[in-house]
Amino acid sequence: MSNLYLGSFVDKHSFIRSLDARIKIFYVVTLSTLIFSVRKFPDTLIFTFVILFIISIAKMNTNYIVNNLRRFFSIFLFLFLMYIIFSSNKIFEGIIVMWQFLMLIMISLVLTYSTSLPDLTLAIERLSTPLKILGIKPRNIALMISIAIRFIPVMFLRLGRCREAMLARLSDFKRLKTIKILVITLLEHMFGSASNLSDAMSARLYNEDAMSARIIRLGRNDYISLIAFFMFLLWFLV
Amino acid sequence: MIQVRNLFFKHEEYFVLTDISLEIKEGSFTAIIGANGSGKSTLAKHFNGLLLPTKGDVIVDEINTRKNQVEIRKKVGLVFQDFQDQIVYPIAQEDVAFGLENLGLPEAHIKKIVNETLEKLNIKKLANSNVNTLSLGQKQLIALAGVLAMRPKYIIFDEPTTMLDGVNKKNILSIIKELNEKEKLTIILITNVLDDLRYAKRIVVLKEGKIIFNDRKELLDKKILSEAQLYV
Numbered sequence: 001m002s003n004l005y006l007g008s009f010v011d012k013h014s015f016i017r018s019l020d021a022r023i024k025i026f027y028v029v030t031l032s033t034l035i036f037s038v039r040k041f042p043d044t045l046i047f048t049f050v051i052l053f054i055i056s057i058a059k060m061n062t063n064y065i066v067n068n069l070r071r072f073f074s075i076f077l078f079l080f081l082m083y084i085i086f087s088s089n090k091i092f093e094g095i096i097v098m099w100q101f102l103m104l105i106m107i108s109l110v111l112t113y114s115t116s117l118p119d120l121t122l123a124i125e126r127l128s129t130p131l132k133i134l135g136i137k138p139r140n141i142a143l144m145i146s147i148a149i150r151f152i153p154v155m156f157l158r159l160g161r162c163r164e165a166m167l168a169r170l171s172d173f174k175r176l177k178t179i180k181i182l183v184i185t186l187l188e189h190m191f192g193s194a195s196n197l198s199d200a201m202s203a204r205l206y207n208e209d210a211m212s213a214r215i216i217r218l219g220r221n222d223y224i225s226l227i228a229f230f231m232f233l234l235w236f237l238v
Numbered sequence: 239m240i241q242v243r244n245l246f247f248k249h250e251e252y253f254v255l256t257d258i259s260l261e262i263k264e265g266s267f268t269a270i271i272g273a274n275g276s277g278k279s280t281l282a283k284h285f286n287g288l289l290l291p292t293k294g295d296v297i298v299d300e301i302n303t304r305k306n307q308v309e310i311r312k313k314v315g316l317v318f319q320d321f322q323d324q325i326v327y328p329i330a331q332e333d334v335a336f337g338l339e340n341l342g343l344p345e346a347h348i349k350k351i352v353n354e355t356l357e358k359l360n361i362k363k364l365a366n367s368n369v370n371t372l373s374l375g376q377k378q379l380i381a382l383a384g385v386l387a388m389r390p391k392y393i394i395f396d397e398p399t400t401m402l403d404g405v406n407k408k409n410i411l412s413i414i415k416e417l418n419e420k421e422k423l424t425i426i427l428i429t430n431v432l433d434d435l436r437y438a439k440r441i442v443v444l445k446e447g448k449i450i451f452n453d454r455k456e457l458l459d460k461k462i463l464s465e466a467q468l469y470v
Contacts, residue, residue, distance in 0.1 A: 011366075116366075118332045143326070150328040153370045196323035199288055203316045204326075204337035204384065205308060213338075213345040 009116050016058035017114045018221045021123030027229060028111050034236075035100050035107075044096055044103075046236065051103050051110075058110050068109055069102065076101070121146050122212050137208045151193065158189050239263055240285055240314075240392060240424075245294035247280055247447075254280045255447045258294070262426060264391070267418045269427040269435050269455075272444030273467040278428045279319060281444070282394045285426065286314035298392070312341075315390035319397045319428075321381035322374075330372070330380050331356065331365040337388040355387040359413065375406035382413070392424040393417065399434055411437060432468060443468075 011017075016024070035047050055065070076098055083094030112120075125142035132138065162185045163173075171178045240262040247255040255277045262268050272278045283289040284296045287303035287310045296303040298310050318324045327333040331352050338348045356362045361379050364372065369380060378398065385393060395414060399407040415437040417423045427438055435441060441458050443451035445466045451458060463469035 117329055117368075118327075146327050146332075150325065150369065154322070193320075193323045196318060196320055197326065199283070200316075200318055200324035201326060201336075203286055203288060203311055203318075204388065205311050205340040206336075207340040207342070210340050210342050213343060213348050215345055 008112065010061070010064070010113055011116070012059055012114075014057060014059040014114065015221060015225075016054065016110060018219070019114075019225055020216060020218050020222045021115045021119040022127055022216070023218070023222050023225065024111050024115055025120075025123055025127060027225075028107055030229075030233075031107050032104050035103050038100075039093075039096070041096060044099060047103060048099070050232070051106050054110055055106065058114050060110065060113055064113065065106065065109060069105060072102075072105060117146075117149060122214055122216065125212055126216065139211060140208050142212070147197070151190075154193070155186070155190060159186055162186055162189070239299065240426075241295075241297040242281075242284070243295045243297070245281075245284065245291045245296060247277075247284065247289065248292040249280070253292075253447055255284075255291075258447075258449055260442060260449065260452055262392070262424060264424055265418075265422050266440060267415075267425045267427070267438050268440045268442060269429060269438035270442045270444060271429055271432075271435065271466070271468060273430060275446075276444040276466070277447040278430070278444055279396055280447075282316065282396050282426070282428050285392070285394055286311050286316050288316070312388065313390055314392045314394065315385035315388060316394045317378075317382050317385055317396065317398060319400065321378045321398075321401075324381045325369050325377065325384070328369055330361075330367050330369055330383075333369065333380060334383045334387050337384060341388070351387050351389075352383075355383045358386070359383055373406075374401055375403075375409065378402065378406070378410060379413075382410075386417075390423070392426065394426040394428065396428045397430065398427070399429070399431055407433075430468065432463070 031047070031050070035044075038044055038047065079098055079101070080094060083091060083097075087094065115123075121142045124145060125138045128136070128138035128141045131141070159182070162182055166178065166182060167173075171181075173179060173182075242258050242260045245255055245258040246253055258281065270278050270281060280289060284291060284303065285298070287296075287307040290304055298313055301309055303310050325333050326336050334352045334355060335348050338351060343351075352365075353362070356365055359379050359382065361376065361383065364376055364380065367376075369377060372380065378401075395410075398410050398414070402410065411434065414425055414427065418425045418437070425438075427434060429435070435455060435458075438455055441451065441453065441455050442449060443458070443462055443466045450465060451462045460469050
């Protein structure tokens with residue numbers, strides 16, 4: 001089951017770990033936008049150093065990074081092949097784009113490595129508060145994320161079980177019909193679970209207007225990081 | 239007290255429950271037993287207003303389940319048959335806090351109740367665990383903690399031992415017994431396993447949606463169990 005969790009949280013004390021999850025989400029979004037907006041090699045190099053610096057102060061394990069990046073190998077390979085086939089004159093640009101993609105994954109890994117799931121969902125709930133104007137309930141967004149994280153591994157487990165049960169009765173997965181049956185069986189299971197979950201939530205008085213009661217405030221480290229981050233932005237953009 | 243008065247429940251074209259009348263007194267331990275498809279779980283969902291009668295009434299502490307479901311659900315907790323689907327959040331203590339957040343309690347109060355509940359069930363060490371990595375027995379205790387945290391007066395256990403091994407079966411039954419004896423909670427145990435009846439004081443036997451026995455456990459005999467297809 002553990003291999004189903006991409007970029008799981010590691011409870012290790014560090015400066016990055018101590019930051020408010022809302023601030024970390026803000027950094028990830030801003031850095032990702034900046035990384036993809038630069039096209040020159042020196043700029044990409046600057047961001048590489050920034051991300052390596054963040055990784056080092058997050059005290060991230062090298063194995064953790066390598067293991068997580070390995071899962072994206074096929075995507076990198078696919079992207080690279082596309083550049084070779086369709087724009088062979090732009091191979092260097094292709095390498096830079098892939099490198100930027102790699103940095104994007106690394107910065108997201110810093111977020112998941114240093115932020116517990118409750119902190120992350122709470123931050124998303126709080127950051128979604130302005131959406132109330134549009135009639136979107138922040139608690140529903142946070143709950144959707146939590147339910148997805150809770151039930152996606154369950155879905156994979158059920159998929160494995162259904163597949164094994166079908167294989168035991170000599171199903172041939174090369175046939176489209178067999179795959180169709182597998183998908184329908186899995187969907188039936190998931191709809192059953194969804195119905196049970198809905199009943200269970202009603203039984204525990206689910207209230208979409210209620211917000212998480214946890215109080216979160218910015219701390220000293222958050223302000224230090226914000227000053228450093230804006231100074232870097234100012235230097236880079238000017 | 240929970241009072242069920244001439245309850246009929248129709249699902250699609252046929253009646254799942256027919257003319258059910260019973261009373262569950264405060265502090266009692268009642269087991270509702272019946273074969274598969276006898277309507278046990280359907281009846282259980284009527285106790286906390288998840289299902290409403292087609293005809294008749296279910297009254298919990300003088301509140302009709304048709305009228306104030308929020309109050310009813312505060313009073314009546316339900317541990318589902320498939321407790322794995324009952325757990326909403328991936329982190330154990332977050333899930334235990336789910337119902338309390340819905341009640342709008344302040345953070346410090348929620349933390350206190352969550353800690354107390356986890357301690358009571360001796361699962362404090364699981365507080366920060368990812369639910370997906372826990373065993374079935376542990377998941378059931380987390381589901382129970384989520385219900386207990388809401389401090390209900392009545393708890394319904396819908397087939398709590400079906401998915402468990404011998405050790406976990408014994409554990410959950412002794413926890414249920416303690417909740418009844420020490421915490422003075424009213425227990426309604428839904429089951430089709432005769433062994434689960436060991437701590438129950440009153441037994442209700444259902445057959446094809448009808449009550450065929452409703453009395454003290456001592457008066458339950460093999461004839462009734464055979465009739466309900468529970469004893470061969």
